[in-house]
Amino acid sequence: MSEEEVREDRTRRQLRTSRMEAFSDGVFTIAGTLLVIELAVPPRSTHLWDAVVEQWPSYLGYLVSFATIGAIWLAHSVITAYLDHASLWLMRVNLILMLTVAFLPFPTKLLAEYVRESESERVAATLYGVNLLLTSALLHLFWRYAVRHGLVRDDAAASDVQVLTRRLRPGLAAYVALIVLGLFVPVAAVVGYLAIAVYYLVPLGQARRQRRIHQAMAPHRDQGRK
Numbered sequence: 001m002s003e004e005e006v007r008e009d010r011t012r013r014q015l016r017t018s019r020m021e022a023f024s025d026g027v028f029t030i031a032g033t034l035l036v037i038e039l040a041v042p043p044r045s046t047h048l049w050d051a052v053v054e055q056w057p058s059y060l061g062y063l064v065s066f067a068t069i070g071a072i073w074l075a076h077s078v079i080t081a082y083l084d085h086a087s088l089w090l091m092r093v094n095l096i097l098m099l100t101v102a103f104l105p106f107p108t109k110l111l112a113e114y115v116r117e118s119e120s121e122r123v124a125a126t127l128y129g130v131n132l133l134l135t136s137a138l139l140h141l142f143w144r145y146a147v148r149h150g151l152v153r154d155d156a157a158a159s160d161v162q163v164l165t166r167r168l169r170p171g172l173a174a175y176v177a178l179i180v181l182g183l184f185v186p187v188a189a190v191v192g193y194l195a196i197a198v199y200y201l202v203p204l205g206q207a208r209r210q211r212r213i214h215q216a217m218a219p220h221r222d223q224g225r226k
Contacts, residue, residue, distance in 0.1 A: 015086040020094055024080075027098040028073045034105040035062050035069075038112060058112040060187075061128075064194045065108040068132060071200030072101060072139060075168065079143050082161070084153040093145055097138040100131060107131050115186060125186035129179035132193055136171045143168055171196050 039058050045051035076097075107128040114120035146152055147161060174196050182189030 015088070015091065017080050017083050017086045020086055020091050021077075021080050024076060024094060024098055025073075027102050028069055028076075031101050031104055032066055032069050035065050035108060038062070038105065038109050055112075057115040060115075060190060061108045061112040064190055064197065065104055067194060067197035067201065068135075069101065069104065071197045072135060075139060075200060076142075078164065079139075079146065082152050082156050082164070083146055085151060087149065087151060090142070090145055090149070090151060093138065093142050097135065097142055100135040100138060104131055104135070111190065115190075121186045122183055125182035125189050126179060129175060129182050129189060129193065132196075133172070133175040133179065136168075136175055140168045140172065167200075171200065 039055070039062060041048070041051040041055055107124065110124040111121075111128050114124045143164065147165070152161060174192070178189045178192040178196075181192065
């Protein structure tokens with residue numbers, strides 16, 4: 001088979017990312033919507049305001065989980081924007097990633113129900129943290145696989161690829177540390193998960209622009225020192 005035929009055969013086997021993105025967006029949307037279903041107060045409460053305030057663990061869980069889903073969706077959108085095409089293995093990794101995203105409402109519910117019970121809240125916080133760790137790890141794997149197997153667009157700047165890779169990595173160590181913290185102070189760990197979500201929600205495009213500005217200004221700073 002000639003080189004041109006090999007190239008044409010490879011092109012035919014390449015998969016568009018549009019269906020993978022559409023499926024993923026649907027999972028993100030449903031997972032975020034399911035979180036709202038868990039928000040409720042006991043029926044026929046005589047003191048409604050007190051009953052609403054008593055549900056603060058549900059609000060905390062909802063805030064952290066929705067922020068996390070939003071952050072993962074944002075990072076996933078940035079990653080897929082860099083993809084030229086997909087592969088079957090990349091789509092399989094994406095399916096496993098969506099599995100962990102769709103599972104998130106369950107540990108969120110456990111966290112809301114057991115956060116005030118000394119022993120059970122540790123189990124709930126640990127399960128919650130493990131779910132977040134797996135989701136973050138799979139997102140990182142999703143991107144690393146795309147980079148290593150040449151699925152990223154040819155016109156993508158190497159500096160942008162490096163910035164995105166570095167930005168995805170810190171959450172892994174932070175999640176491990178917070179899972180350990182959750183064994184002793186579960187609520188503090190949950191607040192830490194929220195902080196990680198906020199970190200990821202900072203626009204990635206802004207980080208890239210700042211890096212480019214920094215690189216552009218470096219020669220002028222060097223000349224000024226001379």
